[in-house]
């Protein structure tokens with residue numbers, strides 16, 4: 001049925017399918033977007049969201065299906081084709097050149113020239129400044145990208161997309177590493193874009209932000225488009241569509257008992273990011289670590305896990321001083337770290353899911369220097385099941401998994417190793433709602449079994465819902481230690497801003 005009085009949607013994807021070895025990533029997907037609309041794409045880890053967007057951006061060839069823009073079928077064989085059609089993508093991982101300036105990144109390969117092939121630097125900077133300004137930011141276009149915060153890099157990506165006159169802007173989990181105020185800024189920029197008629201396709205696992213930014217949501221499950229709903233829509237309904245079952249969105253009841261002191265951190269310092277931090281983690285305890293971006297939380301984790309050498313201070317584990325700056329020593333002593341930057345430090349991308357899950361306990365799985373593959377496989381099968389890691393099988397290489405499933409592998413290897421002290425840095429970033437709840441259960445169980453957990457998170461509800469005590473950091477120092485009973489959103493934020501102790 002075609003209604004000739006209505007203009008066709010800006011974008012229409014029809015019956016799009018894509019098969020990877022062992023995985024039907026896209027199965028007869030239908031999806032459409034209107035001008036000036038923010039259309040949210042939802043789904044569990046591995047549902048096919050990123051793949052659908054890679055097809056739309058010409059980065060991945062579809063096996064079947066049509067893509068229409070303004071009602072006309074288009075050819076999309078390469079990212080260049082997509083760019084010519086005004087389709088621009090900001091990926092889960094940025095694509096900026098760190099040592100180049102913001103301006104150079106925005107106009108990379110399309111720099112304004114004087115004629116003789118010489119770059120007109122003044123115009124480059126002025127154009128970049130005006131683009132960045134139109135997004136409501138004050139980023140210096142001559143600053144190098146590596147010196148910008150994640151949020152600022154994000155804005156540079158958006159400006160870059162605008163510079164090619166994007167009509168459709170794809171954002172794949174743009175807020176996963178942003179703070180609240182940075183998210184506000186990004187949403188402000190999105191509003192300006194849609195006001196000009198640009199359509200935004202927005203992928204996120206942060207359910208609470210959907211209604212703030214989106215007009216409609218399409219839910220994907222197992223490679224299929226399940227339903228499209230106008231926003232706001234009750235979150236439990238969207239979650240049920242995603243997971244195909246009811247998910248209790250509750251934190252586990254805190255029935256754990258605080259046991260003996262386990263890890264004592266004594267005056268650890270690594271100026272300027274870490275200053276004189278002292279606290280004790282007990283067995284059976286989940287200690288939340290809150291703070292703003294750059295407050296020193298990741299530095300604290302890295303110092304304890306031996307990834308960095310502190311300038312001074314001591315770490316004592318079960319009465320034994322830890323050799324600082326020696327990661328392998330920390331691992332053998334029973335300290336596990338799930339790092340924030342999992343892509344770079346968390347896993348070996350070219351290796352199998354099984355090998356990655358077994359990594360911290362190779363010494364236990366090896367006999368006479370040879371890894372017992374049967375036991376490795378059994379271990380992998382268990383954790384693939386426990387964490388619902390979506391993979392064709394245990395031998396698939398981790399780099400072929402979806403973003404969220406790669407993270408589950410990193411978390412799984414430490415859960416499997418049964419570390420005594422588990423340090424998790426942003427454990428649920430990029431993880432879908434259902435899996436989040438499972439991770440909370442696992443952390444709770446681990447603590448109940450006697451481990452001590454240090455949980456760094458920018459997700460305040462998660463900090464408040466999970467922690468027995470909350471450490472709040474501000475500018476490298478421990479600003480406050482709050483018991484679960486006294487830790488409220490306001491008190492944690494106050495302390496994070498350095499306003500109260």
Ligand SMILES: Nc1ncnc2c1ncn2[C@@H]1O[C@H](COP(=O)(O)OP(=O)(O)OP(=O)(O)O)[C@@H](O)[C@H]1O
Pocket residue numbers: 020021023024025043044045046047048049050051052390391400401402403404405430432
């Ligand atoms: N290059 C590839 N080779 C093999 N399988 C792939 C490849 N890319 C994606 N897949 C598979 O396709 C499925 C869909 O992945 P996709 O990345 O689209 O999920 P997603 O919805 O974006 O998940 P997430 O929320 O975790 O980012 C997954 O099962 C994934 O393992």
Ligand SMILES: [Mg+2]
Pocket residue numbers: 049050051092172402403404
């Ligand atoms: Mg994805």
